[in-house]
């Protein structure tokens with residue numbers, strides 16, 4: 001059987017984790033979430049890693065475990081963290097290891113509404129007030145888009161359900 005490696009990336013709240021699970025389920029392959037993988041390996045939630053060890057430590061580990069997954073796993077859907085593509089040469093590594101990287105491209109308003117409801121466990125935005133979210137996300141997404149746009153394919157879907165976006169991805173596989 002062909003080794004299928006699908007990588008989902010995009011801003012926090014774009015649906016990487018939710019949609020990754022659906023895609024893996026449909027294709028009957030393994031689902032891996034880089035944040036969950038880091039939490040298991042480090043035995044600590046992402047929020048606490050940031051708090052106790054700092055962001056730099058998290059980024060080092062994120063890179064280490066990203067490489068480890070590509071070395072040890074086959075046939076998977078991997079959902080990255082929102083920051084993964086933006087550090088070191090992580091995107092070069094991803095695109096060297098797979099021909100199926102997808103940027104989940106969701107607009108600022110939609111992201112902001114989703115993230116207001118669940119910013120607590122996301123250390124990059126946990127400190128923001130609801131009325132500061134939109135401006136922060138707008139600027140942050142602008143900086144990060146350069147890296148996200150290195151993905152092989154871009155999937156839009158502000159108005160689509162996770163299942164519909166998962167179908168788009170499955171239909172676009174190389």
Ligand SMILES: Nc1ncnc2c1ncn2[C@@H]1O[C@H](COP(=O)(O)OP(=O)(O)O)[C@@H](O)[C@H]1O
Pocket residue numbers: 010011012013014015016017018019079082114118157160161162165
């Ligand atoms: N297409 C979608 N439409 C509506 N809500 C969505 C969609 N995709 C994800 N969500 C919701 O947005 C939130 C963030 O999704 P999540 O998968 O955790 O994003 P990420 O892993 O990219 O940070 C969750 O509450 C999820 O249910």
Ligand SMILES: O=C(O)C1=C[C@@H](OP(=O)(O)O)[C@@H](O)[C@H](O)C1
Pocket residue numbers: 010011012013016017035046080081082083084121122123124
């Ligand atoms: O955007 C970021 O820098 C981060 C996104 C998070 O993943 P999600 O995009 O799944 O929330 C997680 O990796 C960490 O909180 C940092």
Ligand SMILES: [Mg+2]
Pocket residue numbers: 016017033035079080081
């Ligand atoms: Mg996630």
